[in-house]
Amino acid sequence: MIEARSLTKRYGGKLAVDRLSFTVRPGMVTGFLGPNGAGKSTTMRMILGLDTPTDGSVRVNGKSYREHSAPLREVGALLEARSMHPGRSAFHHLLALARTNGIHRSRVDEVIAAVGLSDAARRRTGRFSLGMGQRLGIATALLGDPHTIILDEPLNGLDTEGIRWVRALLQSLAAEGRTVFVSSHLMNEMALTAQHLIVVGKGRLIADTATAEFTRAHSRSMVRVRTTRPEALTDRLAGPDVEVSSDRGGALVVTGLTTDQIGLAAAAAGITLLELTAEPSSLEEAFIDLTRDAVEYRAGTVGARS
Numbered sequence: 001m002i003e004a005r006s007l008t009k010r011y012g013g014k015l016a017v018d019r020l021s022f023t024v025r026p027g028m029v030t031g032f033l034g035p036n037g038a039g040k041s042t043t044m045r046m047i048l049g050l051d052t053p054t055d056g057s058v059r060v061n062g063k064s065y066r067e068h069s070a071p072l073r074e075v076g077a078l079l080e081a082r083s084m085h086p087g088r089s090a091f092h093h094l095l096a097l098a099r100t101n102g103i104h105r106s107r108v109d110e111v112i113a114a115v116g117l118s119d120a121a122r123r124r125t126g127r128f129s130l131g132m133g134q135r136l137g138i139a140t141a142l143l144g145d146p147h148t149i150i151l152d153e154p155l156n157g158l159d160t161e162g163i164r165w166v167r168a169l170l171q172s173l174a175a176e177g178r179t180v181f182v183s184s185h186l187m188n189e190m191a192l193t194a195q196h197l198i199v200v201g202k203g204r205l206i207a208d209t210a211t212a213e214f215t216r217a218h219s220r221s222m223v224r225v226r227t228t229r230p231e232a233l234t235d236r237l238a239g240p241d242v243e244v245s246s247d248r249g250g251a252l253v254v255t256g257l258t259t260d261q262i263g264l265a266a267a268a269a270g271i272t273l274l275e276l277t278a279e280p281s282s283l284e285e286a287f288i289d290l291t292r293d294a295v296e297y298r299a300g301t302v303g304a305r306s
Contacts, residue, residue: 001025001179002047002148006056009042009203016042018203019056024181026147029174031194031211032183035291039203040183041079044152047181048077060148061179072101072144078137078151086126090117090136093125094143103144111139116165130157138166148179155186167193187284191215201291211283218286223259225252226275227266236269237262251275 002024009017017039024030034040045051047058049065058064060075068074084093094108112121115135120128125136134157141149151170155163163186170193174180184190190197190211197214199207207214227233230252234244242256254262259278266273 001062002058002060002150002181004043004047004056004058007043007046007053007058008055009039009046009051010054016203017046017053020200020203020205021056022198022205022208024179024198025196026179027174027177028195029170029180029182029193030196030198031190032181032198032200033187033190033287034183034200034206037202038200038291040200041152042203043200044077044079044150044181044183047150048075048079050079070101070144072097072103072146074144074146075148075150076141076144076146077149078134078141078154080137080152082133084125084133084136084140087124089122090125090128090139091121093136094139097140097143101144107143107145111142114142115139131159131162134158135162138169146178149173149181151180151182153183153185155184155189163189187287191283199287199291206291215283215286218289221255221258222279222285223254223257223262224275224277224279225254225262225273226250227252228272228274232269233266233271236265236271253279 004020004022007017007020008015020039020043032040032044042051046053047060047065060068065071065075088096090112091108094111095105097103098105098108112118115138117132117135117139120132125133128136134154138151138154141151154166158166167189170180170182182194194211197207197209197211198205199214224247225233230246230250233252237244237254237257239256242254245253247253259276263273263276
């Protein structure tokens with residue numbers, strides 16, 4: 001279990017984390033979401049004792065990270081996939097960590113096989129692709145067979161097979177009763193993987209809730225409609241909280257109304273409907289809507305030069 005209480009971090013005049021309190025419980029995958037600059041990586045570094053909080057505290061399994069006598073057996077972490085000597089092989093990178101933490105050599109072979117790097121175990125890590133580096137980083141996190149796993153953007157550089165493998169791995173670790181805390185910008189994967197979400201923006205807590213509840217509460221209903229009279233239906237559906245657009249196939253995409261409301265409005269106007277389909281709620285849509293005011297780095301529009 002991870003327990004953060006009023007966790008605060010300042011870098012000079014910049015407030016990176018602002019009185020952040022949350023609990024990450026065992027037995028489920030907890031996703032850690034937020035826009036760039038929201039304070040996610042800083043929070044993870046404070047959990048692992050790499051940064052000292054300006055105020056507040058954070059405990060892992062009842063103690064601060066530095067109080068654990070065998071930290072790799074308590075907490076396994078991936079914060080930076082390239083945090084290894086490029087001249088060392090994957091095997092010797094893991095073996096050095098095992099020997100300094102009282103972990104048997106056989107465990108090195110186990111985690112190398114578990115992450116699919118058996119054929120590359122003797123290659124220098126400096127020649128690894130980003131995806132291979134991610135797999136080695138995950139192997140490092142698993143080396144001590146820890147109760148708690150913390151992974152920062154573990155899907156970067158992975159192909160489709162690798163992403164599916166990480167998803168299954170995280171779910172299996174949680175099913176064993178471990179605490180699994182993972183950040184990612186891939187909202188579709190978080191929707192499939194995480195049962196609980198902690199969302200931050202500008203260093204502050206925005207949401208701490210079940211994934212399904214978060215999606216239901218913060219995403220607007222979206223309905224796809226095909227009709228013989230799209231312009232007439234658009235006029236009929238107009239309202240202050242309703243948005244109607246067209247997709248590439250010519251269908252209308254309506255937000256702010258249910259299928260029943262659209263069907264009744266069309267019937268009252270004598271408009272024939274060819275399709276009326278409710279689209280599933282999207283975690284990405286809910287996340288963007290909730291964090292709209294917490295985005296620190298917002299892209300502008302690039303226009304053509306005159």
